[in-house]
Amino acid sequence: MLSVYNLKPGFQKKLTPVCNYLFQKGVTANQITIASIFLSALIGGLFLLHPDHRFTLLIVPLGLLLRMALNAIDGMIARRYDMQSRLGEVLNEAGDVISDLMIIFPLIIIPQIHSYVIIVFAVLAMLNEYAGILGKALGGERRYEGPMGKSDRALLISIFSIFLFFLPHLAVAGNWIFSIASLLLLLSTWIRLKKSVEEAK
Secondary structure, eight states: OOOGGGGHHHHHHHHHHHHHHHHHTTOOHHHHHHHHHHHHHHHHHHHHHOTTOTTHHHHHHHHHHHHHHHHHHHHHHHHHTTOOOHHHHHHHHHHHHHHHHHHHGGGGGOTTSOHHHHHHHHHHHHHHHHHHHHHHHTTSOOOOOSSSOHHHHHHHHHHHHHHHHHOGGGGGGHHHHHHHHHHHHHHHHHHHHHHHHHHHO
16 A cells, blocks of 8 residues: 555665664764654654744755655664664654654644644544554564554644744645544554554464
């Protein structure tokens, strides 16, 4: 199924020089993961502190692109340089959920969008990640199938932020955009759970 996640191998290849440089400087995979969480907090915080400052909207897609790069780099460093650990796995999975919440929930302050639409989207995003982890908990692989995964959500919020920058009077469209995204999250979660159960059998 179509997903931004399918572009990950090519994205990682372009980040290989950065990955090697950071390792040579003594940067660990866990440090990158923690930096990604703080970056997400910064993105969400800027959005909350400057809701009427349109240029803040342009910081969101740039910040999310950097976050996606950090998310790719921490895994690359961990695998390439034997830094994989249980702590790293916990930080990575918990960090993804925390980062998502810190970026999604500030969207509640947009007056034209119903708060429950954003809350439902955020909750379903958490459930989607849980469904992905469940595959590994059942003795299989971590599941990434389905639309509206972590990378897809980052792309959606980035595009929506740019959309608001140029067409702020059409912010009400966010109700439809995030409602449809929530339906895609339900589909993605169902696919992941189905794959996890099938693999467990």
